[in-house]
Amino acid sequence: MSSRNRFNYQKYEKKYFLPPVHTCDWVKKDAIDQAPAWCSVDLRDGNQALPVPMNLSEKLELFQLLLDIGFKEIEVAFPAASDTEFAFLRTLIEKRMIPEDVTIQVLTQAREHIIRRTFEALEGAPKAIVHLYNSTSEAQRRLVFQKSREEVKQIAVDGAKWVKQYAERTKGEFYFQYSPESFPGTEVDYALEICNSVLEIWKPTPDRKAIINIPTTVENAMPHVFAAQVEYFSKHLIDRDSLVLSIHPHNDRGSGVSDAEFGILAGAERVEGTLFGNGERTGNVDLVTLAMNLYSHGVDPKLTFSDMPSICETFERVTRMTVHERQPYSGKFVFTAFSGSHQDAIAKGMQARGQAAGDKWDVPYLPVDPADLGRSYETDVIRINSQSGKGGIGYVLDQAYGIKLPYRMKEELGYCVKGESDTRQKELSSEEIYAVFEREYLAYHPRFQVLDYRLGRGPGHIAFVTVQAGGGDPIDIEGQGDGSLDAVCQALKAYAALDFHLEVYEEYSLGKSSAAQAVACIGIVQEGRYYWGAGIDKDIMNASVQALAVAVNRLGTAGPRG
Structure with missing residues (x-):
C-alpha cells in the first residue's frame, strides 16, 4: 500500500452537532471586559x-x-x-x-x-x-x-x-x-x-x-x-x-x-x-x-x-513536564528577538518609552512588558546570533554595560559580532559581545600603541606622544593642532604616514559620580570610509587618546567595513 493510500482523508467526516437555533449574537462582541x-x-x-x-x-x-x-x-x-x-x-x-x-x-x-x-x-x-x-x-x-x-x-x-x-x-x-x-x-x-x-x-x-x-x-x-x-x-x-x-x-x-x-x-x-x-x-x-x-x-x-x-x-x-520555549507568555524565548529588524524596533521602542511621559506599554514586538512576568531585558529580550543586527547588539551593550555607540560604529561592530557568532555557531552572551567589542575597539593595536602623552604650553596646541610598535623601542613624536586631541591626531598622522580626518567624536560618563569611567568613541575617515576606536578611562582625555590610537591602527590594517 502506498503512503498516499495510507494517508486517506476520505475515511473522516465532520462529527459535531450544531444547535437547533443558531443565533451567533456573540460575534457582535469584540473583547472580554x-x-x-x-x-x-x-x-x-x-x-x-x-x-x-x-x-x-x-x-x-x-x-x-x-x-x-x-x-x-x-x-x-x-x-x-x-x-x-x-x-x-x-x-x-x-x-x-x-x-x-x-x-x-x-x-x-x-x-x-x-x-x-x-x-x-x-x-x-x-x-x-x-x-x-x-x-x-x-x-x-x-x-x-x-x-x-x-x-x-x-x-x-x-x-x-x-x-x-x-x-x-x-x-x-x-x-x-x-x-x-x-x-x-x-x-x-x-x-x-x-x-x-x-x-x-x-x-x-x-x-x-x-x-x-x-x-x-x-x-x-x-x-x-x-x-x-x-x-x-x-x-x-x-x-x-x-x-x-x-x-x-x-x-x-x-x-x-x-x-x-x-x-x-x-x-x-x-x-x-x-x-x-x-x-x-x-x-x-x-x-x-x-x-x-x-x-x-x-x-x-x-x-x-x-x-x-x-x-x-x-x-x-x-x-516532570516541560514548558515549551515558544509557549505563549511563559516560554523562555517568547520575548526574545534574534532577528536584526525585530531587535532594532524593540531597542528604539524601549528608548522612546524611556523618554515618554506616562506608563502605557507600547513597544514593537512585545505585547506585554517582560518585566511584569519577572523576565530580564538584559538576558531575555534581545539575544545575539548570526541573524542579529546592529540595533540589538548596541542595545545589549547599552543595557549590560552602559556603552552607547555612534550609529556607524554600531553597524561595524554588528558585522564583527555576527561573524563571531557564525564562526562559533552559537548564540553570544552579553559578556561575549563585550569581549568582541574590547578586542576590536578597545585593545586593537597591531601596528603600535600609545604609551604616554603630554600636552605642551605655548601658542597653539602641542602634543608630545610616546608610541611603541610591536616589541620595538618607544619613540617620541609630536604634533600641533587646533586643540589637544587634534594635536595628538596630527602626531599620529605623521608617525603612521596616513592621511585622514577626525569625523566623529562622542564622549560620555558611565556613571554620575566624579569617579565614574568615561567613554570616548572616535571615527576617522579616509576616502569616505570610517575607521573606529573606543577608549574607557577615568580621564576623558586619556579615553579619547586610546580611542584615536585604535582607530588609526584599524585604518592602517584595513579593518572591517564600516
Whole structure:
C-alpha cells in the first residue's frame, strides 16, 4: 500500500452537532471586559495525563503554587480513583490547608459506589464542589454503552440524586456541578435536555448556584461552532439565574484558547483548564495564556504571574513536564528577538518609552512588558546570533554595560559580532559581545600603541606622544593642532604616514559620580570610509587618546567595513 493510500482523508467526516437555533449574537462582541471564574484542574485532569503522576508531596507543592497564583477554585482529586487521590484530599481537609476563600472541587462518575467513596473523602470539607459527569456522545452510546438516549440520561439523573442524597448525609458545605462528557459528539438539544433534567433534581437558587460545565472532551470543530453551542445553552438552560455556565476546553485541534475566549463571549462565566495546557492528548486549555491575553488588553485577570520563571520551574519539577520555549507568555524565548529588524524596533521602542511621559506599554514586538512576568531585558529580550543586527547588539551593550555607540560604529561592530557568532555557531552572551567589542575597539593595536602623552604650553596646541610598535623601542613624536586631541591626531598622522580626518567624536560618563569611567568613541575617515576606536578611562582625555590610537591602527590594517 502506498503512503498516499495510507494517508486517506476520505475515511473522516465532520462529527459535531450544531444547535437547533443558531443565533451567533456573540460575534457582535469584540473583547472580554472581565475575567471569568477560573478553576485549575492541574491536580486532577492534568495529573492523570502525566506519565508519572505526582506523589503526595508534589501535589501539595503544586496546590500551594496554585494558591499563590490566585486560584479560588481548584479541582484537587478524583478521590475514588486511587489511595493517593483519597489521601491527598484527606490531607488538605485534616491539616486545614484550604484557605477560607478557596473552594476545592472533586470529580466523580455517576455511579453510586464511586459517589459514596467521594463523600467519604469529603467529610468535613469547608467548601467543596462535587463534579458529576457521564459520557453522552452518540458514539459512546452506540459503541461503548450500547444504551439508548433515555438510558444514558437516566445515568445522569440517578447520579444527580445520589450526589444530593450523600451531600445531605455528609458534614461539609457542598456545591454541585454536572458535565455532559464527550459533549462535542453529543446532539446539542439532547445534552441540554440531560443538563436540565439534572437541574430539576438539584433545584439551584440564585444564592446557591449549580454549575453546568460544557467540556470539549475531544475538540472536533472550529471555535465558532463551540461558541454557537455555548450560546444556545446559555439561552435555554432552565433556572439560568441560578447557574454558573462553565466550559472545559481541550486542545485537539489546537484551538483550545479560541474555544475558551469565544465561549466566554457566548455566555460562559467560568473556565476550567491547566497551567501551560497540560492534559490528555494535546492537553487542556492553557490558563496562563487565557489570563495573560486579558492582561495584555488591560483587564485584571485575577491571577498573578509576576514570577513566571519560578512558576515554570516548580511546574516542571513536580510534573516532570516541560514548558515549551515558544509557549505563549511563559516560554523562555517568547520575548526574545534574534532577528536584526525585530531587535532594532524593540531597542528604539524601549528608548522612546524611556523618554515618554506616562506608563502605557507600547513597544514593537512585545505585547506585554517582560518585566511584569519577572523576565530580564538584559538576558531575555534581545539575544545575539548570526541573524542579529546592529540595533540589538548596541542595545545589549547599552543595557549590560552602559556603552552607547555612534550609529556607524554600531553597524561595524554588528558585522564583527555576527561573524563571531557564525564562526562559533552559537548564540553570544552579553559578556561575549563585550569581549568582541574590547578586542576590536578597545585593545586593537597591531601596528603600535600609545604609551604616554603630554600636552605642551605655548601658542597653539602641542602634543608630545610616546608610541611603541610591536616589541620595538618607544619613540617620541609630536604634533600641533587646533586643540589637544587634534594635536595628538596630527602626531599620529605623521608617525603612521596616513592621511585622514577626525569625523566623529562622542564622549560620555558611565556613571554620575566624579569617579565614574568615561567613554570616548572616535571615527576617522579616509576616502569616505570610517575607521573606529573606543577608549574607557577615568580621564576623558586619556579615553579619547586610546580611542584615536585604535582607530588609526584599524585604518592602517584595513579593518572591517564600516
